[in-house]
Amino acid sequence: MKMAPCWTGSILHVDLTKKQVEIEHPSPEFYRKYGGGSGMGMYYILQEMPPKVDAFSPENVLTLFIGPLTGLPISGNARLSANARSPAGGAIGDSQVGGYFPAYMKFAGFDGIVVKGRATEPVYLYLNNSKAELRDASHLWGKPTADVDEILKQEIGDQNLEVLQCGPAGENLVRFAAIMTMANRACGRTGMGAVMGSKRLKAVVAHGDYKVGAADMATITKWAKWAVKALPDFVDLNTIAVYGSAGTIGSQNATGTFPTHNFSQGQFTEFENLTGERMTDTILKRRDTCYACIIRCKRVVETEYLNRKVLSVYGGPEYETVSALGSYCEVGELNAVALGNQLCNMYGLDTISTGSNIAFAMECFENGLLTTQDTDGIELRFGNAHAMLEMIERIALRKGFGNVLAEGSNRAAQKIGGNASDFLTTVKGTEAPAHMPQAKKTLSIIYAVNPFGADHQSHEMDPIFEEGSTFDKAINRLAQHGFHQIQPAGSLNDEKVRFTYFTELYYSGLDSYNLCQYPFGPFWNLYAADETIEILQAATGWDVTIEEYIKVGERRLNMMRAYNMREGFDRSNDILPKKFYKPLVGTGPTAGVFMDESQLEQNKDYYYELAGFDIATGNPTSEKLEELGLDWIDLYSHTSCDITRQVTT
Amino acid sequence: LICIVILHAILRDKLPPEARGKADIDIPEDSTIRDVIVKLDLPPGCLCAVNEQIEKNFDTRVKDGDVLRFFRASSGGNS
Secondary structure, eight states: OOOOTTSOOOEEEEETTTTEEEEEOOOHHHHHHHOSHHHHHHHHHHHHSOTTOOTTSTTOOEEEEOOTTTTSSSTTOOOEEEEEEOTTTSSEEEEEEOSSHHHHHHHTTOSEEEEESOOSSOEEEEEETTEEEEEEOGGGTTOOHHHHHHHHHHHHTOSSOEEEEEOHHHHTTOTTBOEEETTTEEEOGGGHHHHHHHTTEEEEEEEOOOOOOOTTHHHHHHHHHHHHHHGGGOHHHHHHHHHOGGGGHHHHHHTTOSOBTTTTBSOOTTGGGTSHHHHHHHTEEEEEOOTTOSOOOEEEEOEEETTEEEOGGGOOOOHHHIIIIIITTTOOOHHHHHHHHHHHHHHTBOHHHHHHHHHHHHHHHHTTSOOTTTTTTOOOOTTOHHHHHHHHHHHHTTOTTHHHHTTOHHHHHHHHOTTGGGGOOEETTEEOOSOOTTTSTHHHHHHHHOTTSSOSSSSOOGGGGBTTTOOHHHHHHHHHTTOOSOBOTTOOSHHHHHHHHHHHHHHHHHHHHTOOTTTBOSSSSSBOHHHHHHHHHHHHOSOOOHHHHHHHHHHHHHHHHHHHHHTTOOGGGSOOOGGGGSOOBSSSTTTTOOOOHHHHHHHHHHHHHHHTOOTTTOOOOHHHHHHTTOTTSOTTSOOOOSHHHHHOO | OEEEEEEOGGGGGGSOGGGTTEEEEEOOTTOBHHHHHHHHTOOTTEEEEETTEEOOOTTOBOOTTOEEEEEEOOOOOOO
């Protein structure tokens, strides 16, 4: 097999303890088997990380991988996956980020980076034209992300370079710290920024002249040009393009699925202050994009709140951020949310977990488990925007009560005591994103079984497969994958479980090939299965099929679950927080709705059966791993578990 | 009869920009939600709430003064 022209063929291995860098040139077969992204990252994590290492140990392995399309002139190419053991809950960590860094990493001559060890002093990794070196970063330590970006561009003497970095929150080992690019794009979930900080790897800088090729560039160009004309016909994607992801808030609130008051209710009385439309009408300065993407979903806002300016360099809030800092905390002021977004981006915090932790603490406060004596004098009540903003800074800097929340809400609940765990929204230590499993029922399965905890980008949600909310184009695409019977709204049955598992594999494929889930996806997106396969064939020159694509996704999923099994996770960790089993309060169509725990357990049985996992344990089987060509994974060498169980209850 | 329509997100484009997604519209007596959808040329797959209550039956008649909120079901979102 020939090497695909879209790959550089080079993977960088960095040992920070030994201050060494090495370049590996894997075979084309390796690239094809694992796809890219977190598929490749998981291979190296399982190969190189010893079992039972703490997330902040030098032995934790952090992988940063891009995809076959990265750097090609087509929308959705610019994604990077980060993987390592998560400090949030001890399971595998996984997160993706866009911007320009992914393409620039390939221009610098690298497809992936495998980082282990810990530097004695802060360093940054400099990548340029297939060369890599570690440089001193002492002068960058403690600085806000935008300052670090600018300092590096100045001292290297090139404004046309890209920086990936952990912010001060990562340096301070906040367990949900993000990895940032452009100071406004976040590899937000599962604490990958804290792993980077623990290694004293402040940043990765990339620029170079490598020309990314394609076996059939004409086909790449054909689909890139087609998208420009086709986008307006894709109504849901066009909403995200024009109004940003927060353009979905009106819908979320009307359907009672806008998480409010720490996930206690699905409607927020002040939702209209927070919509993407309101943002567009008031504080939006411009739309922004990632490398070569025509969708331009990113927001750039300028405003001020409490005499503090919100600067364009820190971008603007996404739907998840508006929810977590807004409705979760019942803060209905868009300018306050915009400032909160800026604070998270300048310190390098995951906005979802940050807002969740604060909302969790607000519920503890209002239920008498915390007083102002615990919270540094802050009235940590729902609706208190000032308190929300103050807590962000305290978390990032681990000041006062912020030091408690910086450990994540699972650990904070143990410290607070009483019935604080009633107010958690975590699965495997990761706080839930702004989509409600009580109403979008298949989310209950994915939140429970996903190897890295509650996640909204690991399958396709219910509306596309439900009566009343799907549409002809999606129905045709559903049928292509064997889903012929559209399901009743709000249902959860075997067909929905089958839909969940299939779309989980599809999305796992997206995160292996590292394709953005807006232009690429199975049903409502520009590039569905047929187009995606044609584009992958054109980039690689390989006769990739949809079956092979799905197999790549299945491989990633099995590697993640095998990792978790090695660390002592099993079916008993695939559970939802108690809060999701209680009826929602408030108004709207979801008031009184709750998840049924026994039904979820039945759904899990069928899910494990479909996945070929052992039904009793939820773990991968030797037979399944052999079928996937993963029989090099030793499932049974290390199965004991200690702290991970404590933090996932 | 006069009803108030609120169009969310990209559906706003069906009204003049200055309306910012909200308008009073004059429709014949006995009009249904489906008639309003046709009048506004909304795409298939839209959902509707009448006076903040989800209404799945688009043959439901609209009453004078009703507030009709139209939107698309949402699937996901980057963080």
